[in-house]
Amino acid sequence: LSISTKKKLVIMGRSGAGKTSMRWLIFSNYTANDTRRLGATIDVEHSMVNFMGDLNLNIWDCGGQHKYLDNYLNEQRENIFGNVEVLIYVFDLETTNKESEYQLYDDCLRNLAVFSPTAKVYCLVHKMDKIPEPEQKELTVESYRRALAKRSEMFQPDVFGTSIWDHTLYRAWSRIVYKLVPNMEIIERHLSNFRRLSDATEVVLFERETFLVVCYTAADADVPLDKYMHISQGIKSYRNACVHVQSRFQSVEVSNKFYSMFIEPFTKSTYILVITTDPEVEPAVTKANITAARPHFS
Ligand code: GTP
Structure with a gap:
């Protein structure tokens, strides 16, 4: 409840x-x-x-x-x-x-x-x-x-x-x-489980409207967090630019031989960013994992 x-x-x-x-x-x-x-x-x-x-x-x-x-x-x-x-x-x-x-x-x-x-x-x-x-x-x-x-x-x-x-x-x-979001520990625990189960390197939740970082989890404790805030700012400006040309921002997908990255609508109030660097994990599998995780966070 x-x-x-x-x-x-x-x-x-x-x-x-x-x-x-x-x-x-x-x-x-x-x-x-x-x-x-x-x-x-x-x-x-x-x-x-x-x-x-x-x-x-x-x-x-x-x-x-x-x-x-x-x-x-x-x-x-x-x-x-x-x-x-x-x-x-x-x-x-x-x-x-x-x-x-x-x-x-x-x-x-x-x-x-x-x-x-x-x-x-x-x-x-x-x-x-x-x-x-x-x-x-x-x-x-x-x-x-x-x-x-x-x-x-x-x-x-x-x-x-x-x-x-x-x-x-x-x-x-x-x-x-x-500091204000209720039940943050539960969200963080779910996110961390999701990262481990899907063999991802980094997972970040953004609030859907503001694109503020809600929480994140990374395999490497020293990951430079500022990069997530750069993503917030970048997506927000890109979304504004889309409005001007009457188009809509949907999602981002980048895959190369070093990593794959997805930014996708996740729940009603969030977007998710998932980065995987393990070459064994196919981008299609990561995408399927995001879909499978959605009901657990809704
Ligand atoms: P009141 O409503 O009178 O209390 O003022 P305010 O504190 O709400 O200020 P407002 O947001 O209206 O900003 C005043 C001016 O500062 C505007 O021209 C903004 O563009 C400018 N401004 C706001 N933030 C920044 C900033 O980070 N850098 C610079 N260079 N200008 C800024």
Whole structure:
């Protein structure tokens, strides 16, 4: 018996930080370019997103203009910060006043501590594309991470560098939703069994609409996970391109002498990626295995 759960996610940060952009990119068919046309959010925009069937994300995108922020932190405190499962705080790394940014963050956490003390906090250091050098990117995120760990006391936040222009946004959001999906251990166990029984090297589940990585299993523990987030981003952009030419993305199949790879619709709410490197395993067999596994995950 599955029970659907509703979880409240609040996205907070100053005006122009990129909150609405990321929401539209992940949960709608917006491209990074489209976000340039977005206007400032008026007050709070609520949206309800179904994720993996049983999970309903109740997303509160809080407009970051001064007049609204004052209101959230005063008259609306309980309404905004009550019953929060996840707070996502977006820092614009181009901010000209870091201190006032941190003060706002502190104010939010103070309210969260009162109204939702068990909430999980994620901090996104956003617009990382503005820093070209990889080393500098790493240093910037690290300096935020240190500063935020010090001032976040009871909420030890996870800190990610993100940009709407690459896979990093998918990495952060995959981690966020991973923690929210009910029965994740069961899904992971089934996926791992499926990988072993079908002699696959890597198996990944993507949520069907967002293409966020839900979970994965790999024979090699050191597999670079970022490649799955690149796939999320790539498929999402490809799917958008298909819409423009009135075609539809269906599936991907690549077979050569080194490996075979399938990306296929799997259950009502997922796509599956299966990679096999064992030359003894025929691609047709892998395909048949995917078909056979489908009812176990539905
Ligand atoms: P409010 O609704 O006023 O609170 O602002 P917001 O935080 O929702 O900002 P919004 O998403 O409207 O984005 C503001 C601008 O930032 C838009 O022009 C986006 O295209 C741009 N932007 C968003 N994310 C990124 C990013 O990762 N990199 C860069 N370079 N620009 C971004």
